[in-house]
Amino acid sequence: MVGTILSVLLVAMVFLAVSVVESREPVRAVIRYGLLGLVFVLVLIMLRAPDVALSAVVVGAVLTGLFLYAVRGVGE
Numbered sequence: 001m002v003g004t005i006l007s008v009l010l011v012a013m014v015f016l017a018v019s020v021v022e023s024r025e026p027v028r029a030v031i032r033y034g035l036l037g038l039v040f041v042l043v044l045i046m047l048r049a050p051d052v053a054l055s056a057v058v059v060g061a062v063l064t065g066l067f068l069y070a071v072r073g074v075g076e
Helices: 002-022 026-046 050-075
Strands: none
Touching: 002 026, 026 050
């Protein structure tokens, strides 16, 4: 059961990574990047690495905020 969920999450990560790279709109790319980070954190939790998952949450939140700030600044 856990292996199946982990496999689905890994496939979702690949799909989201390709989606981020192929996205033409910067805001949508940043949103998909945030979702990719969320799935990555779920994978880390499934692999029983909560300390690394917590670090990934913090780094992902900071980077997503910086990306949105940069996109907003370039768009004006």
